[in-house]
Amino acid sequence: MSELNPVVEDRTFCEVHPDRETALRCNKCGRLMCAECAVLTPVGYRCRECVRQHEDKFFTANQYDYLIVFAVSAVLAAIGGAIIKVVGFLLLVIIIGVPVGGAISEAALRMTQRRRGRYSGHIAAAGVVVGGLVGGVAQVYLAYSAELAEIARRFPGRELPALPLDAVLTATVSDISLLIFIGVVAFIVYGRFNLRI
Ligand SMILES: [Zn+2]
Numbered sequence: 352m353s354e355l356n357p358v359v360e361d362r363t364f365c366e367v368h369p370d371r372e373t374a375l376r377c378n379k380c381g382r383l384m385c386a387e388c389a390v391l392t393p394v395g396y397r398c399r400e401c402v403r404q405h406e407d408k409f410f411t412a413n414q415y416d417y418l419i420v421f422a423v424s425a426v427l428a429a430i431g432g433a434i435i436k437v438v439g440f441l442l443l444v445i446i447i448g449v450p451v452g453g454a455i456s457e458a459a460l461r462m463t464q465r466r467r468g469r470y471s472g473h474i475a476a477a478g479v480v481v482g483g484l485v486g487g488v489a490q491v492y493l494a495y496s497a498e499l500a501e502i503a504r505r506f507p508g509r510e511l512p513a514l515p516l517d518a519v520l521t522a523t524v525s526d527i528s529l530l531i532f533i534g535v536v537a538f539i540v541y542g543r544f545n546l547r548i
Pocket residue numbers: 377378379380381382397398399400401402
């Protein structure tokens with residue numbers, strides 16, 4: 352009579368967590384993995400190493416691509432932000448935020464021959480946030496300068512105060528339409544870069 356219990360013999364455990372019993376195997380390399388270690392992909396459960404290897408093949412962007420993605424996103428979002436600061440109202444920014452986000456990500460993808468990296472989505476979204484706020488601030492300054500020029504023309508010789516930076520920043524970040532516009536565009540751009548098509 353064998354001392355080994357055949358049931359115990361058949362028990363298999365996660366290769367990362369030897370205390371966790373599992374029968375699940377990576378469908379690429381075959382290693383045993385627990386529920387926490389398994390990643391559900393469109394082609395089935397895979398281990399983290401295989402997923403990462405697959406992603407490394409997919410991510411071909413270099414650091415210049417990241418720079419281009421940031422610059423394109425920031426410049427276009429700055430233009431968009433400045434326009435929204437003038438004409439923006441809530442319904443409009445919600446309607447145009449999605450196509451604007453799509454257009455910005457498409458422009459950034461074309462400028463980099465559609466190369467993407469692990470962080471392209473984060474960088475594009477950061478570009479949108481920075482660019483959008485800078486565009487909003489620039490618009491407030493331009494509008495104030497135009498007003499100053501108009502007052503100076505009507506009342507020659509009058510001394511006019513420069514616009515304090517904190518007033519500009521307050522005027523920018525208290526603009527709900529602009530903030531929602533930036534948020535929607537950043538969300539769309541981030542999603543588009545992570546869509547992997
Ligand atoms: Zn694997």
